[in-house]
Amino acid sequence: MALSQRYRMTAQRRVILEELRKVSSHPTADRVYEMVRLRLPRISLGTVYRNLEILSECGMIQKLELGGIQKRFDGNANNHYHVRCIHCDRIKDVPIGPITAIEDALHGKSDYEIIGHRLEFIGVCTQCTKER
Amino acid sequence: MALSQRYRMTAQRRVILEELRKVSSHPTADRVYEMVRLRLPRISLGTVYRNLEILSECGMIQKLELGGIQKRFDGNANNHYHVRCIHCDRIKDVPIGPITAIEDALHGKSDYEIIGHRLEFIGVCTQCTKER
DNA sequence: TTATATGCAAATGATTTGCGTAGTC
DNA sequence: GACTACGCAAATCATTTGCATATAA
Numbered sequence: 550m551a552l553s554q555r556y557r558m559t560a561q562r563r564v565i566l567e568e569l570r571k572v573s574s575h576p577t578a579d580r581v582y583e584m585v586r587l588r589l590p591r592i593s594l595g596t597v598y599r600n601l602e603i604l605s606e607c608g609m610i611q612k613l614e615l616g617g618i619q620k621r622f623d624g625n626a627n628n629h630y631h632v633r634c635i636h637c638d639r640i641k642d643v644p645i646g647p648i649t650a651i652e653d654a655l656h657g658k659s660d661y662e663i664i665g666h667r668l669e670f671i672g673v674c675t676q677c678t679k680e681r
Numbered sequence: 682m683a684l685s686q687r688y689r690m691t692a693q694r695r696v697i698l699e700e701l702r703k704v705s706s707h708p709t710a711d712r713v714y715e716m717v718r719l720r721l722p723r724i725s726l727g728t729v730y731r732n733l734e735i736l737s738e739c740g741m742i743q744k745l746e747l748g749g750i751q752k753r754f755d756g757n758a759n760n761h762y763h764v765r766c767i768h769c770d771r772i773k774d775v776p777i778g779p780i781t782a783i784e785d786a787l788h789g790k791s792d793y794e795i796i797g798h799r800l801e802f803i804g805v806c807t808q809c810t811k812e813r
Numbered sequence: 814t815t816a817t818a819t820g821c822a823a824a825t826g827a828t829t830t831g832c833g834t835a836g837t838c
Numbered sequence: 839g840a841c842t843a844c845g846c847a848a849a850t851c852a853t854t855t856g857c858a859t860a861t862a863a
Contacts, residue, residue: 661764661804672793
């Protein structure tokens with residue numbers, strides 16, 4: 550929360566960041582916990598949550614807060630969109646840049662001062678397409 | 682869950698629907714509970730949750746599952762977008778229709794079969810603009 | 814009459830937090 | 839050495855669920 554804090558690079562924080570950057574699966578916090586625990590068996594789930602929060606605050610990772618119950622985390626901090634499989638909840642990056650035109654569509658039509666948007670695509674992943 | 686069920690119009694369900702249609706505030710489940718309790722003091726929170734679920738399943742209301750911790754409900758079942766105030770979380774309808782072109786931008790660029798999108802605008806409401 | 818719905822309370826599940834100790838800067 | 843972070847366990851908060859009873863169709 551405190552943006553003026555001096556953050557320290559602990560082993561836990563480094564490993565969480567490394568593991569998250571290794572995968573493209575957009576894991577939940579407890580999946581990250583599982584992944585990290587292979588290298589740091591004594592790490593606690595609370596530490597994972599705390600660090601995911603701090604890392605996303607610092608802009609080193611991304612916290613995805615769209616559909617779904619659990620939050621997902623993305624080692625790629627660059628702003629980009631995602632597709633979520635409606636059946637299995639698998640999330641994949643989408644290879645298109647930010648569509649700024651979306652906000653233009655709203656110009657002068659809302660009394661809110663528009664500062665951004667959240668967009669997520671819904672679809673069916675290749676695996677689920679096969680299985681049905 | 683069971684789509685083949687025969688739903689009954691109980692007093693509780695009717696009042697929840699009526700109250701939700703009265704407001705444009707996109708309340709959380711417990712706000713709906715408060716609203717409904719003025720007319721049905723003995724209703725339980727569980728009943729409110731169960732009915733909000735059923736009503737949105739039937740397409741009579743909308744469940745908003747974008748940013749934020751708590752789900753929000755919308756008495757207007759027509760598909761439309763929302764703006765969320767980044768400071769106070771107030772949600773307002775946005776007077777533009779579905780932007781189908783958004784999905785076209787993705788054509789051929791993802792191996793997911795795209796079936797839709799979720800979009801929410803982020804902004805600052807008039808009240809929060811004044812207060813800052 | 815009979816399946817669906819309710820009220821109540823307890824359970825669940827994700828996330829957060831308090832606290833005493835450990836480690837970084 | 840001072841302050842941030844950790845591990846652990848308990849707390850929180852939104853939401854869901856089991857169960858006995860009530861009610862719509």
